[in-house]
Amino acid sequence: MNGYGEANLLLAAEAGIRAPSLHNSQPWQFRLRDGAIEILADPTRHLSVADRSGWAARLACGAATYNARLALAVHGRPAEVHLRPNAGEPDLVARLTPERERPPTSAEQNLHAAIPRRHSNRAPFSPDPVPADTRIRLIEAARAESAWLDLLVGMTALTGFAEIADSADRVLRRDNRYQAELISWTHAGYAPDGVPVSAGAPLAEPQDLLPQRTFGDRRRTPGRDYEPEPLIAILGVPGDRPVDQITAGQALQKVLLTATDAGLAASMISQPIEVPAARDQLRRSLGRSGYPQLALRIGYGTPGRTLPRRDVTDVLLPPAEGDAP
Known part of the structure; x- marks a missing residue:
């Protein structure tokens, strides 16, 4: 080699x-x-x-x-x-x-x-705020990978984001092909990919600020609402070419690992990115010239489990013809 x-x-x-x-x-x-x-x-x-x-x-x-x-x-x-x-x-x-x-x-x-x-934690987070120095670490993690991370501050910004996310979620829920594809990646037991029902969020309720994907029919504990004022971060990059999206993926992982190292949990909110009109509305609301690539919900959560992965041997390609042995 x-x-x-x-x-x-x-x-x-x-x-x-x-x-x-x-x-x-x-x-x-x-x-x-x-x-x-x-x-x-x-x-x-x-x-x-x-x-x-x-x-x-x-x-x-x-x-x-x-x-x-x-x-x-x-x-x-x-x-x-x-x-x-x-x-x-x-x-x-x-x-x-x-x-x-x-x-x-x-x-x-x-x-x-x-x-x-590191894993996606879709359960409600505690009301404890993320400290300022940790927020700075997250912003710097994105910047180190040529990306930006905007943390939404105040209920005006959060409510504006929630309206965009809810609108995008409604569009996706009306798409029968989209919902069928989501169901095909949801399972009740063990599988090396997809999302087990047990890893999904409890069913959404009318008072919830943010949308949740439906992976099962589990209801939350009575009286336990989702965060009334969650920390929402928007990750973006200056361009939107394929190479820019790969760059954004590297920055995303550095932010997520930085959060994990700091004892934080996170889940991803992609609906506003999946719907082009919502993504453009989100970009304009941020006042950014670049392109948002993903939204993150960050906070202190109860420990969970990482999702299963395929074995590394299942994702290894054979050497290309002419490669050195």
Whole structure:
């Protein structure tokens, strides 16, 4: 493998599969090639209704890329990263080539240790506010990956976002094909992908500020409402090309791991991004010239479980013809 052990590249792939993805569809593949690891979008796992443009798959593959980067760094060989390195292979998202040895930083070690603990937490969070210094850490995490993170402050901003999110959610609920696809990725028992009913939020109630996807029919504890004033963050990047969406995925994962390392929980709100008119309305409400890529709900939650993943051997592609053994 050109001087770098295949075992360490496999560890990078194992970290990569812990990334988040829409409906836990896990739309990625990995290839070990000439001493490097490549991350590819898997067209067979494309959500044809919810992700017509491929935005969500590129975001997920970007997040997987960031995890793989961390794994290489903590094993002493940080990677040179090339996004979309081959125009003739559009599914090739990134190539990570290990560079010179150096000790990992404490920040890299902490974020890498957060990978197996990070998961989407759809249950109500406690009313305890996220401290100002932690909010700054989240903003800086996005900025370090060439993205921006806007934290909505005050009920005026929250109510405006909620109206946009609710409107988008209603559009998606009226789409029978969208709902059928969502149901196809929902299951009652154990599966290596998709979302188990037990991981879904309790059924929404009329007083709720934010929409929730329906993964089951579980009701919440009487008297337990969702947060009246949650911390909502909007992640965005300056452009909206495929490479920009991959960049956003890397920033997303760094923000999520930073939140996990700080003892916070998070869940993702994608409805305002999935509906083009809602996304444009959200962009204008932020006063940003860039493009929002995802909304996050962040706070202190009760511990939960990570969703299952396919085995790394199921997502490894064979070497391309002519590759070095």
